[in-house]
């Protein structure tokens with residue numbers, strides 16, 4: 001049995017959390033106690049905690065994420081979410097500086113924010129991330145809200161940034177779903193480009209089984225295209241997906257047995273230094 005690291009987890013313990021409907025569909029209580037129990041039960045030995053959106057559209061403040069990680073007994077490490085303003089960039093860099101041991105990277109919510117990844121507002125953040133070898137995660141693909149901007153969340157928009165900043169580690173969340181083949185090209189093309197497979201499987205659809213097969217087939221093809229699984233990182237996107245569903249997806253990938261531990265933890269350990 002391989003070690004498992006979950007590189008994409010949300011939690012707020014706030015009643016205004018916009019992910020609560022997803023938790024309900026998955027039959028989850030969506031609290032710290034349940035998350036830690038599910039991690040234990042599924043052999044997940046660590047995870048990265050990201051802000052969920054709260055009502056009104058803003059993400060949960062990063063201080064709350066640091067708090068929840070502090071209460072996790074060392075199981076969760078914070079990723080700081082950075083919005084599109086110079087004050088958000090300054091605050092996030094400052095918070096990362098003051099919590100150097102804990103903070104493992106940053107996240108930008110493309111599509112929820114109508115902004116492209118190479119917007120100059122983020123220059124200072126990328127300078128810091130690059131100098132500290134901290135990855136920047138980007139929401140890519142479908143947005144959980146109906147008014148998200150797919151033009152901005154399309155993974156190919158990250159190509160410009162990856163060309164400009166070859167030294168910056170980029171992670172496309174959700175493998176750009178539904179533009180999975182495009183992310184296959186990005187991880188193939190750019191040495192510092194990675195993708196997580198979080199949030200790809202959600203329960204409750206009539207075609208749940210067929211959809212799982214279809215997504216697994218697309219991710220498998222992207223791995224074949226990239227020529228290996230060195231750039232692919234496991235994540236659940238709890239509470240959007242459960243550890244059981246996310247592990248079922250991994251199980252369906254038609255790849256060599258020795259590629260699975262890379263996806264489950266080795267790649268994350270290298271990229272996030274966890």
Ligand SMILES: [Zn+2]
Pocket residue numbers: 008010050199237
């Ligand atoms: Zn997420």
